Amino acid sequence: MQVQDLACSEQWNRVKKELRNELGDDVFSNWFGRVNHEETTGDAVRLSVPTRFLKNWIQSNYEKQLVGLWKREQGEINRIELTVRGALRPRQISTTQPPKAIAARRISGRPAPFGSPSQFGSTANTTAIPCLADMGEHAAADFLNGAGLNPKLTFDTFAEGASNSLACAAVRQMAVGHEGTLDMLFIHSTTGIGKTHLLQAAASEARKTGRQVAYLSAEFFMYHLVPALRTPAFPVLRQAMKSIDLLLVDDLQFLHGKQAQDEFGKTLEMLMEAPSQIIMAADRTPGELGTLSPRIQQRIETGQVVAIQATDYALRHDILRKRIASARRTHPGFSVPDDVTDYIARYVVASARDLEGALNRLFAHNQLTKQPVTMDLAEKTLHDLVRIGEPRSIKVEEIQQVVCKHFSVTKADLLSSCRARTLVRPRQIAMYIAKVVTGRSLPEIGRRFGNRDHTTVLHAVRKIEDMANKDKALAQEIELLKRLIHT
Structure with a gap:
């Protein structure tokens, strides 16, 4: 079984490499940077994604391409199954249930999703919304925290270096609400360099101080918040928006289509009426996003736009050190020699996500085979991630x-x-x-x-x-x- 898993992993790596070649680095990173291979059984390959929006986009635009690439690896593959990692099964919320019964069904403070991509733009799915309105402003505030937080993404686990120090300092100050700090911060960088980590760390830190926080993704805007504002819940949701102290909006680049952009602009302007501080993040500059209205652009220009640059060797080494220390807390026998850490930090340079992927491969191999991590193992296992002898960066x-x-x-x-x-x-x-x-x-x-x-x-x-x-x-x-x- 282990041999089969490793073979599937190698096939997935080759498929990703072909996708990157066909689509280009930017498109590949946007849509496939967070896709994981789960299993291959019979004629189907099962992949997982972090959001339902990504699932629908890939199914609509890249499913045939994926099937074709997988067929080169295994001729019997005829379909791709996409699942959302950690997704909750949608439930119909009865309007006859008391508020406490509904609240008890929340998991980690996050309400079960009530909409679906096919319902975007309609008011067909309204059973949950009158209940939300009946529950009052507190429930609406919980709803605005629709994008769940990863408890591992904190400032303590964030590796700070020269390439991200300015962004990190600005986000830290805004998280605790220091007087005189920025009202608006826009962070941009390529995929996998730490934007989401910083925003989630800010949300967790701000909540510790008792501030009212809304951490929203582009996917949540499109499939949950905008449909909710077309229902009887609108007044209570708008009132809840006015109580927000810190608004965080992640992954703005995933908003596509004129209708989605128009709706996003109107909703975001409504949200921006109240909060004292706003942090946004995308994989490109504000000027390259077609999702921002002139009013929002003007608001951003009054704040600060900060780029997170590519990681350097020192930062990559620090990221690895933190991840290895975290792994050793649960698996004390796991260790990575200094020469292997140096090798990964020097040659796995595409993103911090690739660094974690490299370490995860070594960890999985160590746990499955009980063999120690060595330089020979690293070179064989990480050959598709390393970039040795690439052309230097041109200024x-x-x-x-x-x-x-x-x-x-x-x-x-x-x-x-x-x-x-x-x-x-x-x-x-x-x-x-x-x-x-x-x-x-x-x-x-x-x-x-x-x-x-x-x-x-x-x-x-x-x-x-x-x-x-x-x-x-x-x-x-x-x-x-x-x-x-x-x-």
Whole structure:
């Protein structure tokens, strides 16, 4: 059975690798970064996801692709079964039950879900809502804590380093409600670097001080809160919103579709009327999200936008140290030699989630086979996660330097507002190359080019892309510049 489990694990790793190649890093991280393989039985593969929203999105958009990739691994696979990890089975709440009986059916303060994705946009599922209204403001406040917290995600278990210290400090201050701290904080980073951990830690810390907290995910907005506001529960829910001290909204990038975005904007504006402090998180900057209305954008601009950068070696080593210590508390015999910890910290660099995945593999192998963790085992087990000898990270400043030298212009001219043709073309080429080879966001690139708006960068990227497709000489010149930058 152990051999079969390991074989399935290897197959899933190959499927994920193919998905990443076909979809690209950003799309893969958004939709498959939190998908786990549970089991393969007969003609079916069972995968699990953390939210019902992810389940429905993957089923609607990627199910056939997943089946095709799994068929390459096992020809008999014909279907993919997606389940929600830890999901509660929906129950009809009788309006005749007393409030105490309903409250007793909550698990960890979280009400059983009353809606479903198919009911989004309708008022068909209303049996729970009149009860919620009848129970009063306290029950409504509990409902607003709809996204459950993971008790392991606290400030004590968060590894702080140079790449996340600013975000961590800001969130800590807002969690305890220090006077004079920020009213609005927007955190963005790539997937798996700690945004959710920070938001959940803030929610747990704030609740310890007696503050009223609402921690909401984009999925909860779409499938629970918005439908609830279309029912008789609206007045009591709106009143409960006014009592919120700290509002936390996670995973804004998962809001898709114009209707969802419009509803989200209206609901969020309503929520923002009352709380003294708000923390939001997404995998991209506010300017790259189509879910924010001008009013919300303006509110964000009055606060602070903080990026969490990629983890460095020291932070990755600290994350591993904390996770190993946590594992040893329940399994004292588990140990990871220093050379293996160093190997993982140096070469598993994609995200903190991959670090945990690497450690989980070693832990599982140790527990199943009773063999000690060694460097040989790590190299064999983690080969698909390590990134040895990858190209170094390119800085925007290096691109500017090479482009300036090639076109015989100064950096000051490149960053200026001058619209002379001799400067516009090099500037647009430099912006284009910065987007292609660095992976930085459009607003970030704009800031590096004289604080230009992200739409200016987007125009430059599209223009050079179009010109290079028609002009072979220009395409060759751009390829030359790329080679010069990488040398």
